[in-house]
Amino acid sequence: MWLRGDFILPTLNGEPYSHKPPMLFWLIHAGWATFGVKDYTPRLIALGSALFSLPLIAYIAHCLRPNHPRAKDFAPLILASFLCWLAYSTTVMFDLLLGLFTLAAIAAGLRATLAPRLGWFVVCGAMLGAGMLTKGPVILLNLLPVLILMPWWRFSAHRIPLLYWYGGLALAIIISAALMLAWVYPAVERGGPAIEHALIWKQTASRMAHSFAHPHPWYWYLLLLPALFFPWGVLAWKKVWRGRPWKDQGERFCMAWFGVSLTAFSMISGKQFHYLIPVMPAVALWLVRRYAARPIGRRSLLVVGTVLILFGLMLLFSPEWCELSVSGKACKVTPRLGAALPLLLGFFLLRASQAGRERMAWLAAVPTALLLVLLTNFAVFSPQQNVQPIANRVKQLQDEGATVVNVAKYHDQYQFAGRLEKPLVVRRQPALARWVPKHPDAYLIFYVDDARNPLTGIADAVYPYRSKLALIVPAKAWLAQNRHIEPG
Numbered sequence: 001m002w003l004r005g006d007f008i009l010p011t012l013n014g015e016p017y018s019h020k021p022p023m024l025f026w027l028i029h030a031g032w033a034t035f036g037v038k039d040y041t042p043r044l045i046a047l048g049s050a051l052f053s054l055p056l057i058a059y060i061a062h063c064l065r066p067n068h069p070r071a072k073d074f075a076p077l078i079l080a081s082f083l084c085w086l087a088y089s090t091t092v093m094f095d096l097l098l099g100l101f102t103l104a105a106i107a108a109g110l111r112a113t114l115a116p117r118l119g120w121f122v123v124c125g126a127m128l129g130a131g132m133l134t135k136g137p138v139i140l141l142n143l144l145p146v147l148i149l150m151p152w153w154r155f156s157a158h159r160i161p162l163l164y165w166y167g168g169l170a171l172a173i174i175i176s177a178a179l180m181l182a183w184v185y186p187a188v189e190r191g192g193p194a195i196e197h198a199l200i201w202k203q204t205a206s207r208m209a210h211s212f213a214h215p216h217p218w219y220w221y222l223l224l225l226p227a228l229f230f231p232w233g234v235l236a237w238k239k240v241w242r243g244r245p246w247k248d249q250g251e252r253f254c255m256a257w258f259g260v261s262l263t264a265f266s267m268i269s270g271k272q273f274h275y276l277i278p279v280m281p282a283v284a285l286w287l288v289r290r291y292a293a294r295p296i297g298r299r300s301l302l303v304v305g306t307v308l309i310l311f312g313l314m315l316l317f318s319p320e321w322c323e324l325s326v327s328g329k330a331c332k333v334t335p336r337l338g339a340a341l342p343l344l345l346g347f348f349l350l351r352a353s354q355a356g357r358e359r360m361a362w363l364a365a366v367p368t369a370l371l372l373v374l375l376t377n378f379a380v381f382s383p384q385q386n387v388q389p390i391a392n393r394v395k396q397l398q399d400e401g402a403t404v405v406n407v408a409k410y411h412d413q414y415q416f417a418g419r420l421e422k423p424l425v426v427r428r429q430p431a432l433a434r435w436v437p438k439h440p441d442a443y444l445i446f447y448v449d450d451a452r453n454p455l456t457g458i459a460d461a462v463y464p465y466r467s468k469l470a471l472i473v474p475a476k477a478w479l480a481q482n483r484h485i486e487p488g
Helices: 023-035 043-064 071-080 083-088 095-114 118-148 162-191 193-209 220-228 232-238 249-267 273-293 298-316 318-322 336-351 356-385 388-399 429-438 454-458 475-481
Strands: 002-004 007-009 404-406 443-448 461-465 468-474
Touching (some): 043 095, 071 273, 083 273, 095 118, 095 162, 095 273, 118 249, 118 273, 220 249, 298 318, 298 336, 388 404, 429 475
Antiparallel strands (some): 461 468
16 A cells, blocks of 8 residues: 555555455545544454444344344354454454444344345345445355345244345345445546456456465365364364254354355355455354353363463474574564463363353453464564664655665555655566666665675665565665676
8 A cells, every 4th residue: 555645545566556445445544534644543443343243243143043142142252252353353454344244234134034124125235335345246255145045044934025035135236236336437437447457357257266366275264264263163073063953043044154155265266364254253153052052061171271282382482493494583582471371371271160151251261362472472573573664764765856666576565654655666686787777866675684695785774674684775886786787
């Protein structure tokens, strides 16, 4: 992203582009207009999405199990304590916001099955449209399976007429398409064929068939499910095959939501861990039913406690282990103190003997403890991750009229931190031989592994950058060091 005045715009290789749905950026702008241009404001969007999702899943749990009052209490607890859900609530990404709109649309659809009114389909369509404006048509995979299969999972003495139901769904889809087209059409008109290709084909069709990014085999998500739903995923193995889920309305609902969506996502070429975040509430609702029938046993605590102890030991001995790895520089600064919390909590779970509800509370505390450990360790790495000093220097050079070149792939990491009004020039190492002689007054940003690199001796400034060093080198000095390069 890059900054123009007080506005942030998506970019590609340093240049602004418009093929990302705009909802997240609109919310960022709204936050900055309200609270000022602060770096914490965009982070509140994901956190707010995670928090506002909790009353929605409580409402859905109550609709599915009105005779089980504890369901609406346990469903938010389980969802909020998925480690993946908790960790991503601290990031600036599309998926939790998409999950919020998915839950809101499903809640409106459920309400329409209880009180068949046209207004609920309008709300469902508005939420579906907001989801499309967040991440494109992918919300259809998160939402439509469970709504289309309503006659299969819905048990009711007063069934809604199917013609009315599917007519309402058609209305919702039309509303969502109209909201999406209200943005897509002007974007394509302004951007031309390049934006049309990037928006319609690259971001949608290409990802489904032969993804240009993150391709994985069809079974990739299945391997990650225990980690995705930690700590509850560690325990689900003993509950998956028990009972007859097709006899329960709530479980059929979860099967239609998560099962069909997981199958669809598995068939798509591009896969990422966080793509399943919007359908995680379905698993939380399924676990509520399973834990109500069979409370958490002592063996489950032993499993999670053992995992925590292993994680704590890994942190405790990480400096020694990193001596054997390629990431030794980063791991050597890992604080051993970070191992204390998972070790203590793990040993407590091994000895705990509380009742079922208390065991659920302790398990829900596990992801919070792990997140605190991770944030503590990230604080140690912050000097390597802090790009503010580099960004300030880039801003100073640009204000003096100099051209700044990033000699590597650029992720716009300096734009917001430096409040840059110009994008950086991006060049790879082979292209410098032709470009630099024509721009001898420019400055080049290189990334090297250590201070022994010859470029360090001609750098104007040296900054820690992740596990490397970032060097700002005058183009004239680089030319002098490479005298064999002829201008022109």
